[in-house]
Amino acid sequence: MTASTAVRVSVTLLGSFSLRLDGRPVRKWRAGKARSLFQYLLVHRDRVVLRDKLHEVLWPHSDWSPNSSSLKVAMHALRQILQTSPDGTNTSGVRIVHQDFGYALYADGISVDVDEFEAMVEAGRAADKVGDTPRAVAAYRAAMEVYQGDFLPGDSADWIVEQREWCKSLALRALDRLSTEAARVGDFDQLVRWCRRTIELDPYRESAYQMVMSAHGRFGELAAVRRWHDMCTRRLAEELGVRPNQETERAYFAAMRGEGRAAAPLRAVPGPRVVRPHRALAIRDAS
Structure with missing residues (x-):
């Protein structure tokens, strides 16, 4: 420079x-x-x-x-x-x-993290459009390195909330793409990592629970499968007053039955723990 x-x-x-x-x-x-x-x-x-x-x-x-x-x-x-x-x-x-x-x-000569984050997400989208998966994944990973938490957490002005939700939506799209790609290539460590970050941002996103249960089920870690399912069920019931959808229930029972289980032990998948913010990442309750 x-x-x-x-x-x-x-x-x-x-x-x-x-x-x-x-x-x-x-x-x-x-x-x-x-x-x-x-x-x-x-x-x-x-x-x-x-x-x-x-x-x-x-x-x-x-x-x-x-x-x-x-x-x-x-x-x-x-x-x-x-x-x-x-x-x-x-x-x-x-x-x-x-x-x-x-x-x-x-x-x-100004550098603003929000600009960098949005640029990386857009670079990932552009790479996906031309079928360049490695470049897309690299861009989305870079975006999530920049995304260290909510936009101006703690402030409640309307314009801040709007920008906060916009940034969060971009982060969730990037995480969805990273999780899907990790599942496709069988990188279950990364799959669990991205799903956990997704749940930190959106504790009601059932697709993330489905993927992480399937990952643990592949390794026969049934206790972990049950804990993630219980966490999903409890949050939906206590905070939204709803039950898990059919896809979540199917993923749970399939994992418990051992469908898709690895024939031989592969890499260990880290088990669930109390979900905490990633670095400075703030978990906001749904409004």
């Missing part, structure tokens, strides 16, 4: 929030809406966001007035944090410009 394209601004939004300017972490955010303002402008960077829209995002239950000073105060605090002046000059690589009744954020 040349000096002109070197990363000056690095932002993490998945699993936790962090901002680094020229390698230095920004740890002190002033009280108020400066951080939320930065996050929204960052996701919508390179385009003008009108003042009334920003007010709606930051103060959703308050009526907006052109004479309101709240946004000005938040913008002043943000510019101080980013070392950015009102005329757009700066020393941090980030510029916030006031134009056309709104604000636009621009950044030189």
Whole structure:
């Protein structure tokens, strides 16, 4: 990477929030809406966001007035944090410009984990379309390395929830593809790994339970099969008030009967344990 394209601004939004300017972490955010303002402008960077829209995002239950000073105060605090002046000059690589009744954020040499994640998922899709399975799998694996948790976990603003669910849907599609490919090639260690990550993200996704039960059943690990089935049944009943579908029940009974069991011992498949977040991965209850 040349000096002109070197990363000056690095932002993490998945699993936790962090901002680094020229390698230095920004740890002190002033009280108020400066951080939320930065996050929204960052996701919508390179385009003008009108003042009334920003007010709606930051103060959703308050009526907006052109004479309101709240946004000005938040913008002043943000510019101080980013070392950015009102005329757009700066020393941090980030510029916030006031134009056309709104604000636009621009950044030189910026790296945002959400962008990288979405690009890797799209690269996997593109490879799948041309039948390049190895390249697709590599892209999906890279995407899941970047995906370290929910988008801005803990925040409940509407725009954040929408982005969070979008990112989660992409992650689940990548995991579905990785699980399917692992099953196809008989890599049962990886199959269980991807299914467990799927269940961490979506504890009601029955297809993941079906695949992991089948994997354990192949090795005759009937106690593990039963534990995964019990976990699926309990979660669906207690949290959604439904029973497992017919496909899940068929997968369970087939695994318990030993259908598809390996003729000779192969690689051991790790048994189920209490499902915990993968690194910073946050498990959200279904709304």
